[in-house]
Every structure is written in C-alpha cells, then in structure tokens.
Amino acid sequence: MKVFTTDNIRNISLLGHRGSGKTTLIESILHVKDYIKRKGDVENGTTVSDFDKEEIRRIFSINTSLIPVEHNNVKLNFLDTPGYFDFVGEVISSLRVSASAVLVLDATAGVEVGTEKAWKLLEERKLPRIIFVNKMDKGYVNYTKLLNELKEKFGKKIAPFCIPIGEKDEFKGFVNVVDMVGRIFDGKECVDTPVPDDVDVSEVRNLLFEAIAETDEALMDKYFAGEEFTQEEIVKGLHKGVVNGDIVPVMVGSAQQNIGIHTLLNYLDLYMPCPTELFSGQRVGEDPVTQQEKVVKISDENPFSAIVFKTLVDPFIGKITFFKVNSGVLRKETEVFNSKKNKKERIAQLITMQGNKQIEIEELHAGDIGATTKLLYTQTGDTLCDKNYPVVFNKIRFPKPNIFSGVLPADKNDDEKLSTALQRVMEEDPTFVVTRNYETKQLLIGGQGEKHLYIILCKIKNKFGVHAELQDVIVSYRETILGKAEVQGKHKKQSGGAGQYGDVFIRFEPSDKEFEFVDEIKGGVVPRNYIPAVEKGLMEAKEKGVLAGYPVINFKATLYDGSYHPVDSNDLSFKLAAILAFKLGMEKAKPVLLEPVVKMKITIPEEYMGDVMGDLNKRRGRVLGMDHNEAGEQLLFAEVPEAEILKYSIDLRALTQGRGEFEYEFVRYEEVPENISKRVKEERNKDKDK
Numbered sequence: 001m002k003v004f005t006t007d008n009i010r011n012i013s014l015l016g017h018r019g020s021g022k023t024t025l026i027e028s029i030l031h032v033k034d035y036i037k038r039k040g041d042v043e044n045g046t047t048v049s050d051f052d053k054e055e056i057r058r059i060f061s062i063n064t065s066l067i068p069v070e071h072n073n074v075k076l077n078f079l080d081t082p083g084y085f086d087f088v089g090e091v092i093s094s095l096r097v098s099a100s101a102v103l104v105l106d107a108t109a110g111v112e113v114g115t116e117k118a119w120k121l122l123e124e125r126k127l128p129r130i131i132f133v134n135k136m137d138k139g140y141v142n143y144t145k146l147l148n149e150l151k152e153k154f155g156k157k158i159a160p161f162c163i164p165i166g167e168k169d170e171f172k173g174f175v176n177v178v179d180m181v182g183r184i185f186d187g188k189e190c191v192d193t194p195v196p197d198d199v200d201v202s203e204v205r206n207l208l209f210e211a212i213a214e215t216d217e218a219l220m221d222k223y224f225a226g227e228e229f230t231q232e233e234i235v236k237g238l239h240k241g242v243v244n245g246d247i248v249p250v251m252v253g254s255a256q257q258n259i260g261i262h263t264l265l266n267y268l269d270l271y272m273p274c275p276t277e278l279f280s281g282q283r284v285g286e287d288p289v290t291q292q293e294k295v296v297k298i299s300d301e302n303p304f305s306a307i308v309f310k311t312l313v314d315p316f317i318g319k320i321t322f323f324k325v326n327s328g329v330l331r332k333e334t335e336v337f338n339s340k341k342n343k344k345e346r347i348a349q350l351i352t353m354q355g356n357k358q359i360e361i362e363e364l365h366a367g368d369i370g371a372t373t374k375l376l377y378t379q380t381g382d383t384l385c386d387k388n389y390p391v392v393f394n395k396i397r398f399p400k401p402n403i404f405s406g407v408l409p410a411d412k413n414d415d416e417k418l419s420t421a422l423q424r425v426m427e428e429d430p431t432f433v434v435t436r437n438y439e440t441k442q443l444l445i446g447g448q449g450e451k452h453l454y455i456i457l458c459k460i461k462n463k464f465g466v467h468a469e470l471q472d473v474i475v476s477y478r479e480t481i482l483g484k485a486e487v488q489g490k491h492k493k494q495s496g497g498a499g500q501y502g503d504v505f506i507r508f509e510p511s512d513k514e515f516e517f518v519d520e521i522k523g524g525v526v527p528r529n530y531i532p533a534v535e536k537g538l539m540e541a542k543e544k545g546v547l548a549g550y551p552v553i554n555f556k557a558t559l560y561d562g563s564y565h566p567v568d569s570n571d572l573s574f575k576l577a578a579i580l581a582f583k584l585g586m587e588k589a590k591p592v593l594l595e596p597v598v599k600m601k602i603t604i605p606e607e608y609m610g611d612v613m614g615d616l617n618k619r620r621g622r623v624l625g626m627d628h629n630e631a632g633e634q635l636l637f638a639e640v641p642e643a644e645i646l647k648y649s650i651d652l653r654a655l656t657q658g659r660g661e662f663e664y665e666f667v668r669y670e671e672v673p674e675n676i677s678k679r680v681k682e683e684r685n686k687d688k689d690k
Helices: 022-032 053-058 085-097 113-125 143-154 202-213 217-224 231-244 261-271 412-428 450-464 528-541 571-588 606-618 648-656 674-689
Strands: 009-016 065-071 074-080 100-106 129-134 158-160 162-165 173-176 181-185 190-193 248-252 282-286 293-297 305-314 318-327 334-338 343-347 351-354 357-360 369-373 383-385 403-409 433-437 442-447 468-471 478-481 485-493 500-510 515-519 555-563 591-604 622-628 634-641 661-671
Touching: 009 022, 009 085, 009 113, 009 261, 022 065, 022 074, 022 100, 022 129, 022 261, 053 450, 065 261, 065 351, 065 369, 074 261, 085 113, 085 305, 085 450, 100 113, 100 261, 113 143, 129 143, 129 261, 143 158, 143 248, 158 202, 162 248, 190 261, 202 217, 202 231, 217 231, 231 248, 231 261, 248 261, 282 305, 293 318, 305 412, 403 412, 403 450, 403 648, 412 433, 412 442, 412 450, 442 450, 450 468, 478 500, 478 571, 485 571, 500 528, 500 571, 515 528, 528 555, 528 571, 555 571, 591 606, 591 648, 591 674, 606 622, 606 634, 606 648, 634 661, 648 661
Parallel strands: 009 074, 009 100, 100 129, 129 248, 158 248, 515 555
Antiparallel strands: 065 074, 162 173, 173 181, 181 190, 282 293, 305 318, 305 383, 318 369, 334 343, 334 383, 351 357, 351 369, 403 442, 403 468, 433 442, 478 591, 485 500, 500 555, 591 634, 591 661, 622 634
C-alpha cells in the first residue's frame, strides 16, 4: 500500500449493536473497491475482518480489525469493532485513535441498546459521526418512524442526507439530497439517475441549508437573502457542521446488496475530519522527566510519537502491536523509545493489516495507523517516541472488570501452563484481569461479562492448548469477637530429657484495629525474650478462626500474666501456649462471622430505578444516595455484601435490557446474619471433610 500524508488520512471506527451489519459493511466496501473479488459471509465465517476461530464459530465479532481502504486518493483506516457489550474495551481503544465513526443501525430493529451505548461513547469523546441505516431492503422498515426515533433519542443534530426510494422489499435505492441525484440499484451496482418525481426532497434540503447557514455568518446572510449556495459552499458548510458535532448525517443503504457504499465512502472523504482537525490538531501527554503536561502537535515536522491501542498475541505469528502515529514520520529499521517502560524498542517491520493479512509499508506519517511485530516490552496503552523528545500520552481508560470467576485447569498438571496462557491473553485484552487469592488459594479471572470469560477460556484452548473450567468465586469471609474473655494457655511436655513449658494468661477483646497486641507483664513472670514468641503464636493462630477457619480480625490480645520454667521454657513452648490461649479465648468471647461489603455505583436510565432498587433490597443492599450524570442517567450509590453481587453483571443487564452499568470497590467487613452464617459454616465444614 502506498504512503499517505496527514491531510489524506481518515481514521473511522465502525460501531453499532450486535448484528447491525458492521462486518458485512466492511466486506461490501472491500468488494466495491476491488480489494476482494468475492464477498465473504458472516454466517460462513469467510469475512476479512472476522478471522479469529471464535469469531467464525460464534458468528459475531470479538476483536477490532484494522481495514485500510483507498478512496479518491484518501486512506480510510476502518476499525471494525465488536457489538457485544462484553468487548467494550475493543471499542474504547479504537475510539482513542479514530477521529470519527460510522454508527451502523439495523433498519428493521430501530435504535437498539448497542446504538445508544455507542452514541454515548461518541458524545463523551465529542467525535463526529455518520449514521448508516443498514438493511433497508429487509421487511418491516418505516424510515419516517425510524428518523423520528433517532431525533427523539439523539436530538436536533440528526440530519437526513438521503431519502429512500421504496421501502422493505421495494427498496431500490435513495436520493442523495446533498448532490440532488438518485442512486438506483440495477441488480449489480448503484447507478446515478434523476431524482424521481414522486420523492419530495424540498423539506429535507431546506433543513440542510439551515444547518449549513448556521456554520458561517456569510452563509447565514446569503441564506436569508434567498441566494443559492454553491456546491463548494454546501460541502464546506456541511464538513464544518459535521466536524463540530452540530450535524450528524443519516444515510440509508444495504450492505448485503452494496447499496449506498459509494455514497458512504464519498461522505467519509468529504465530511469526516483528517487527524489535524479535531482537538486543535493536538494530543496531550506528560513529560516523563518533569511530570509536566506536554502538548504534541500532529505534524510530520515534529519528533516521532505514537500511542499503542491494541495488541494481538498469536502463538505462531508472535505479538502484533497496533499504534497510531501522533507526530513525526516512522520508517522501518528505526529505534524508538517506550517512555512508559523506559525501554528501547526496534521497529524492524512496518505493516498495516487487512484483517489478518499483513501488508508491508515503507513509512507512516502523523495521523496514520499501522502495526509492527515482535516488540519486547510494549503493551496496550504505552507510548512510543523519539528518545530525545520523550512524552507519555494519557492512558486509555478501560472499564474495570465487573464479574469474576474462579478458574482451574482440567488437568491438574497444567496449572503453570494455564497461568502463562492467561497472562498472554491479558496482554491482548486490558479489560481482562488475572489474580490469585492467596487466602482461598483460588485463581481468579475478571472481565466484562459471562460471555467474555467463556470466550477467554476458548481462546486459551485454541491458541495455547490449555483446557480450563470456571468455578464459583470463594468469598473471603472473616471472623471476629464481640465479647471479652480472659483465658490461660498452658503448654507442658515432660517425658524425659529436655521438656517444654510455657504458660500465658491473655485477655481478648474487640478492637478497631485489625490486630493489637499489648504486653502488660510485670515482675518478669514471663521473661522479655519469650514475649515475641507469644505475639508470633497469636499472629499464626489468627489466620484460622474457631467458627469456620477464616482469618480473625479486629481484636486486641493483652498478655497480662504467666509463668515459666528455668530449664524447660523456650520460644516454641510460649508460641504453642499462645495458640492454645487463642483457641480458648475465641470460643469464650462471642465469635461471629464477618462478610466483605462493597460500595457500588450503578448507572441506569431513570425508568429502571424502581426495579434496580427493589433488586438491591433483596440482596441485603443499602442505598446511600442518588444523583444523575450529564447524559441524564441516574446514578445509584449503595453498599451490598459481596456474596450477593458475584453475578450482578448478568442480572443488571437482564433488569435494564443491557442499559445498566456498575462498578464497585471493597469498603469493610460486617457481621453476617445468623441464618446466612449458619449456612456458610456448614458449607465450609463440608469442604473440609472432602
């Protein structure tokens, strides 16, 4: 592929609800531009952008694919993103490097949850967009109703650039209102025709002219004077309105039939911004030496810098690192600096991708997207730059995992292989985490949904040959005491030869601190050199409480008396005496079970508030307060026992039709109600007996 300069580059993310036709749209674009001779099919797993084994098997996108296409001497870098919420990290990383988006809408389904979520992400980032209403050739389509729904959901900025000619099975093309030309599908391709007499475009065209007039004072004067705009003024005005976010073009078509593809490509060329047009043509980072803000201008003239937005790990190909050049020109055989890891890397190979096909390129200019292989230290979110002009770009903010599950290998001998495989997947997917709970000895994986975790297991099986299974998360309970007890712990062993003797009196009582040890020995009844052994014995004993074997917290142990033997006493004897005292003291000081409590922030549309609050009550939750965000959604703050939200991600989606989101963090431990405490103890004892 030839080299393109900054002004001739457009970076475009494809977004939309699952099944809206994003991948099919890419396939049609590749077909009409002669990159492929025959269109692939999602159902048959033959598309360019869905090449992963799991994507082919499940018939939906899991990863973002880079698809560069040349059109009118402009390079369009398409990023085909997944529609499932579980893979939102792929969408977020793509939006970080794209300056615009095509929001694909299924005409038969209307504005779906995925459409709303994609719009929200674009609004937060202030990115220009075009709405492509797909599947206009299918049944049950009412374009007027759909347009009204779009305006109702997303506001006055919605502007139809096309009017369909026929609907449902009768759909045969559309009128391009901007160019005042019909585009009719003749069975093979769309051809230009005069605007049909029965299609009224006057109202829509007047609305477009109003929008154009609002972008410039001179155009406004011309509009009110009743003068016609020139074609150049129309394009320039619409471009400015779209880039500013005041106009969102809506066009229609059918990716399956290749209807609307040429018009879409022309719109992307004319109305979408080049890399220098957004955010004053700058990117904000930090100087790694001074920690001061550093602004980088997107220009070939400046030193090289790039942000890594995606990593693809393949056991055969190796690691492929995707990045966007923010400044400078990158060429092959160049040494670059990873300013986040403080490591040098060598760009031996410079490529772009078309799905999984690697295309070698000579150089990448500021604003372009490319990839390289076999970088040693670089991960998603890192910055690559000229070592003499270091910068660290603001990190990509990925959502935290909201569902965790235990994971164990099907073959116990694969424990190490499983950990290695999961670490490799974590390199590829920043929304996925692996951690080990050393208390419960459980290996945990966390992600964005149940489907996300299942697909991770399939990935490690396909890529690394490790078969693993999910298991329920073991909750880390605690024990404490509510009462006070004074007990004696005496360890005495004399059976000929050197004996053992340790005798301590310890007072146990509740404390605000996790563990508090107080020495009140007077008169040397317990020699000073044995007191650390007493504390050590308590520290060891508190890891296993008397109720269910959970660690004991929030108690104070005061050593106030004891005795020793001048010959038989030693450190071990006093340590064992302290352990005996601990067991006796815990039993007498009203032991209770504690459970972890988390603080939740739940984001939901207002209409689901009642259902969500009712559900939280069933989970023993306490609502702390409510608020709302800029998007008009309700924010609900609550505290809930962790055991009640282990699979809340699944339940919240069901309650809110996928519109709800949440995050949480641990806050404290609280006493478990008696009925639940009894059940937990019974289950714990069963596990011990196994």
